[in-house]
Amino acid sequence: MKKTIWYSIVLIAMLVLAACSGESASAPKGSNESNGGGESNETFTYASTSDAVGLSPILMNDAVSANITEHVYEQLFTRNSETQEFDPLLAESYENPDEKTWVIKLKEGIKFHDGSPFNAEAVKYTFDKLRDPATAAPRASLLEPVDTITVVDEHTVEIKTKYPYGPFLAALSHTNAAIVSPTADKKQDLMKDPVGTGPYKFVSWTPGDKVELEANEDYWDGAPALKKIAFKVVPEISTAISMLQTGEVQFIDNLPTEQVKRLESMKNINIEKKDGTSVYYLAFNHSRERNQDADFRKAVSLAVDRDAFVSKLNGLGVRSDSVIGPQVFGFDEGADKAGTAYDVEAAKALVEKNGYGDEPIKLLTANRDNFILMAEIVQAQLTEAGFKVEIESLEWATFLDTARAGEYDMTFLSWSNVTADGSELLYPNFHSDNVGSSNRSQYSNPKFDELVVQSRTTIDQDKRLQILDQANHLMIEENVVLPMYHGIVTTAMDKNYTGLEVDPTGKWSLKNVTKK
Structure with missing residues (x-):
């Protein structure tokens, strides 16, 4: 009789604990409950058929890597997909005293993920390294027109070009012109351990499997709602689509033509094309x-x-x-x-x-x-x-x-x-x-x-x-x-989420994605 009572107490306690933890037998594989308020502690997973090549914007030059680095690093300017103009991002403003001079004011109070300050010295360091022939940066051509880079003060940098350069703001908005932490770059390999100012911080990279990032709670433009994101390697796109259907993956892009009809028949996703x-x-x-x-x-x-x-x-x-x-x-x-x-x-x-x-x-x-x-x-x-x-x-x-x-x-x-x-x-x-x-x-x-x-x-x-x-x-x-x-440009995302930003350039951001 005492054993029966004891087992009953244990069973009730287990049920109470399960209820408090929010677990559900019907939850899809790989899914956890949201903590409410549009924020989610579950891992939001993007699937790619290829692994990243590297995670330094200075040294990498491929779209798979860029999808990751765009969430870790930021540029001075960003392209506005609606106006097709270039708006300040890490920059506050700019002026052209003459056709070959760009005076760029930087936003203040921003820090890199390692705690070091974002400032004019960081901009100069990044751009000098990018254009240094010894670096052998694959996109050094972005800064080929640059003649000199001068730190005017902590939050002002002056860039002089060799000649009037029409697409300069476009170049400064490029993924490979993102600003890196000089402190981190001097002590570690940013291709494997990146440090930027972006909305997400690097956690880990298991080659051939996935890259994991976490929300930068101190992000200057407000912490993102998704607290954990993963860029998972799924070599077979048909497998990735199946994972999207079952909830193991929440997002894919570059939809293959032969799978379009299958994707359009899935009721749990939204497809976007532009x-x-x-x-x-x-x-x-x-x-x-x-x-x-x-x-x-x-x-x-x-x-x-x-x-x-x-x-x-x-x-x-x-x-x-x-x-x-x-x-x-x-x-x-x-x-x-x-x-x-x-x-x-x-x-x-x-x-x-x-x-x-x-x-x-x-x-x-x-x-x-x-x-x-x-x-x-x-x-x-x-x-x-x-x-x-x-x-x-x-x-x-x-x-x-x-x-x-x-x-x-x-x-x-x-x-x-x-x-x-x-x-x-x-x-x-x-x-x-x-x-x-x-x-x-x-x-x-x-x-x-x-x-x-x-x-x-x-x-x-x-x-x-x-x-x-x-x-x-x-x-x-x-x-x-x-x-x-x-x-x-094509994307397919779990209908439980909203706020994906997609540009005609193929770039996308999870910064403003929230769970409904």
């Missing part, structure tokens, strides 16, 4: 003799039916011959259909006449769904025209290194264009200054270089538009690259 600034293109390795042959590039361009490819994107791609996309500064409608039209018979004639099918083409691609789809379709189309094509698929980080090293004949590249400025598309990707770094196509053309330089060295925006259009047409006419499509 025209974006990204461009995806077939690139020739211009350092190789065969690719320097204008007829070879023309034969390839004639053989590729881009309309057939875009039709398979289920509305997630915009067809245009223009390298500069419709959402990017510098686009002109006259470039929209100015490229080499599909004509497989003409391609066959050029291949047969010049023996282009004698030597196989190494077609490099990343192991991401749309890249693989492009590779398979283009391989089939080129084969029909008489080319011999061998596909090599690599994991994302390895792919980037291999492409940068020029170890391919042709490849598929993309550029998210987070500044939405044509100069900041053409200069890093195709100007000869950047061969061996961001110019992965190894393209070098003095006439083109001069046009790009002109587009950067005037603050007359109408003149910049005209020059960018000339440079764009030069690329189109010479088949320098073959634009496959311009991106649609």
